[in-house]
Amino acid sequence: MITATAIPKELDIAAIRQQFPVLNREVKGKPLVYFDNAATSQKPQVVIDALVNYYAGYNANIHRGIHSLAEEATAAFEATRDTVKQFINAAAREEIIFTRGTTESINLVANTWGRQNIKAGDEIIISTMEHHSNIVPWQLLCEEKDAMLKIIPISDDGELLMDAYEKLLGPKTKLVSIVHVSNALGTINPVKQIIDAAHRAGAVVLVDGAQSSVHLDIDVQKMNADFFAFSSHKVYGPTGVGVLYGKRQLLESMPPFQGGGEMIKEVSFEKTTYADLPYKFEAGTPNIADTVVLKTALDFINETGKTKIRAHEEILLHYATAQLEQIPGLRIIGKAKEKVSVVSFVIDNIHPQDIGILLDNRGIAVRTGHHCTQPLMQRFGIPGTTRASFAVYNTKEEIDAMITGLYKVIKMLA
Amino acid sequence: MENQKSIAETENEIIEDFKLLDAWDEDQKYEYIIDMGKKLPELDDIHKTAENVIKGCQSTVWLAADFIDDKVYFKADSNSVITKGLISMLIQVLSGRTTDEIIAARLDFINKIGMHSHLAQTRSNGLLAMVKQMKNYALAYKIKNTSKA
Numbered sequence: 001m002i003t004a005t006a007i008p009k010e011l012d013i014a015a016i017r018q019q020f021p022v023l024n025r026e027v028k029g030k031p032l033v034y035f036d037n038a039a040t041s042q043k044p045q046v047v048i049d050a051l052v053n054y055y056a057g058y059n060a061n062i063h064r065g066i067h068s069l070a071e072e073a074t075a076a077f078e079a080t081r082d083t084v085k086q087f088i089n090a091a092a093r094e095e096i097i098f099t100r101g102t103t104e105s106i107n108l109v110a111n112t113w114g115r116q117n118i119k120a121g122d123e124i125i126i127s128t129m130e131h132h133s134n135i136v137p138w139q140l141l142c143e144e145k146d147a148m149l150k151i152i153p154i155s156d157d158g159e160l161l162m163d164a165y166e167k168l169l170g171p172k173t174k175l176v177s178i179v180h181v182s183n184a185l186g187t188i189n190p191v192k193q194i195i196d197a198a199h200r201a202g203a204v205v206l207v208d209g210a211q212s213s214v215h216l217d218i219d220v221q222k223m224n225a226d227f228f229a230f231s232s233h234k235v236y237g238p239t240g241v242g243v244l245y246g247k248r249q250l251l252e253s254m255p256p257f258q259g260g261g262e263m264i265k266e267v268s269f270e271k272t273t274y275a276d277l278p279y280k281f282e283a284g285t286p287n288i289a290d291t292v293v294l295k296t297a298l299d300f301i302n303e304t305g306k307t308k309i310r311a312h313e314e315i316l317l318h319y320a321t322a323q324l325e326q327i328p329g330l331r332i333i334g335k336a337k338e339k340v341s342v343v344s345f346v347i348d349n350i351h352p353q354d355i356g357i358l359l360d361n362r363g364i365a366v367r368t369g370h371h372c373t374q375p376l377m378q379r380f381g382i383p384g385t386t387r388a389s390f391a392v393y394n395t396k397e398e399i400d401a402m403i404t405g406l407y408k409v410i411k412m413l414a
Numbered sequence: 415m416e417n418q419k420s421i422a423e424t425e426n427e428i429i430e431d432f433k434l435l436d437a438w439d440e441d442q443k444y445e446y447i448i449d450m451g452k453k454l455p456e457l458d459d460i461h462k463t464a465e466n467v468i469k470g471c472q473s474t475v476w477l478a479a480d481f482i483d484d485k486v487y488f489k490a491d492s493n494s495v496i497t498k499g500l501i502s503m504l505i506q507v508l509s510g511r512t513t514d515e516i517i518a519a520r521l522d523f524i525n526k527i528g529m530h531s532h533l534a535q536t537r538s539n540g541l542l543a544m545v546k547q548m549k550n551y552a553l554a555y556k557i558k559n560t561s562k563a
Contacts, residue, residue: 028440350495351472351493353473353494353497354494356472358441358444361440383474412445412448
């Protein structure tokens with residue numbers, strides 16, 4: 001765990017806040033407090049500017065145009081691939097595939113590698129704390145192939161039961177698809193350990209990095225993940241772009257996902273040959289503008305410094321946790337030792353939706369409900385939680401506003 | 415329970431009640447709604463069947479209807495007290511009406527008391543689905559009644 005003292009120089013949060021224009025607005029006559037960062041982060045001015053600059057300056061279709069605009073747009077698009085490669089420390093730029101988001105990245109693997117490799121009787125392992133987007137694609141695949149889905153159980157604190165996991169692994173295990181950081185609990189899973197164990201059993205591992213990429217240093221090579229997926233919009237970038245990392249030899253062995261332009265080498269009515277990586281998996285005109293701007297978002301994170309961001313978020317997490325634990329009748333869901341800045345809670349006899357409505361009335365944006373993790377909510381025997389998730393621009397004063405709000409809300413609803 | 419006032423009159427009463435609340439204090443509106451929610455009698459478990467569930471993304475609403483002497487009577491409940499308060503107002507307006515009255519009701523009061531956001535898709539709290547379901551009940555009883563006659 002990183003402590004504030006270990007950081008040479010703390011971030012100037014006031015200066016960072018000024019870079020996010022939406023934080024200046026009011027909601028219901030109150031200053032906006034945005035605590036729904038696990039759903040999507042807000043965007044810094046540089047990201048907004050980069051989007052405008054793309055359309056105003058060099059919008060063109062990429063890769064085959066011979067004119068200058070096409071060249072500039074292609075260069076910018078491919079520059080993002082290089083930045084993503086560095087961001088997750090992939091071995092090669094060809095291993096970075098652009099998709100619409102984490103969900104599409106997972107579906108891509110299920111529909112290509114999955115359909116090619118999963119046979120009747122095979123087993124796929126996921127965990128109790130998966131987002132629906134890392135459950136449903138595998139259920140569909142299992143139904144189609146008559147394969148089995150196995151679930152890693154979790155403790156009451158919201159940590160994976162690793163012994164149980166190791167027991168699930170066996171000769172029939174073909175794939176382990178695991179969330180790196182739980183969106184509903186904040187738990188950081190020991191992915192290296194999970195991957196090593198899976199590899200010993202001969203299984204391939206996909207890591208859902210939708211929640212981890214913005215908080216943790218990602219090194220897919222050190223982790224030894226076979227696939228890693230994340231979304232631009234959760235790392236201060238635009239919506240509509242995601243990344244799928246895959247080890248080169250796996251990606252090369254996989255059939256294409258979608259057919260169309262961009263992904264072909266030669267097309268005749270008799271036979272089509274496919275383009276090399278990464279284009280084999282990028283059929284059609286991609287989301288050029290948002291992909292170009294993802295680079296700006298990653299540059300923002302790199303320049304701010306992930307270690308410093310994490311240190312600030314840790315302070316917020318501990319502060320919020322300590323304050324929330326003082327509230328009578330409040331129970332925190334997800335008390336893993338290793339957590340990112342996500343805190344989920346329930347309050348006796350109060351529906352999370354009512355908390356969400358009344359906090360919104362005070363300008364405070366939290367998420368309420370099942371967080372697209374219904375099996376996880378069933379595990380805890382609750383309909384949903386209220387979740388506050390913190391980003392680099394959040395402050396202790398904002399947490400104070402939420403705590404004051406919660407006391408008032410409880411009084412109103414009691 | 416015979417409803418003597420018209421739908422419009424009942425709606426106006428609710429709108430007038432809201433006007434008495436401090437326009438600048440949104441909490442007061444919600445306190446009123448929460449109060450309405452708490453006053454709505456709990457639905458017997460016998461009515462909390464899968465058939466009567468209107469599933470929102472977050473909260474759950476149960477709605478039961480009876481057709482007595484050409485009028486539709488509603489009973490409902492929710493696990494969210496704010497949703498329950500909004501339901502309570504809908505019942506106050508629509509319960510004990512004829513099928514035609516219910517089908518024609520425009521329910522403008524929801525807008526006028528500033529609660530239209532609860533009918534928006536994003537809220538997903540089942541209220542919009544509940545309004546539809548109340549009208550569906552009225553339509554179903556109307557068709558059943560017409561075919562009988």
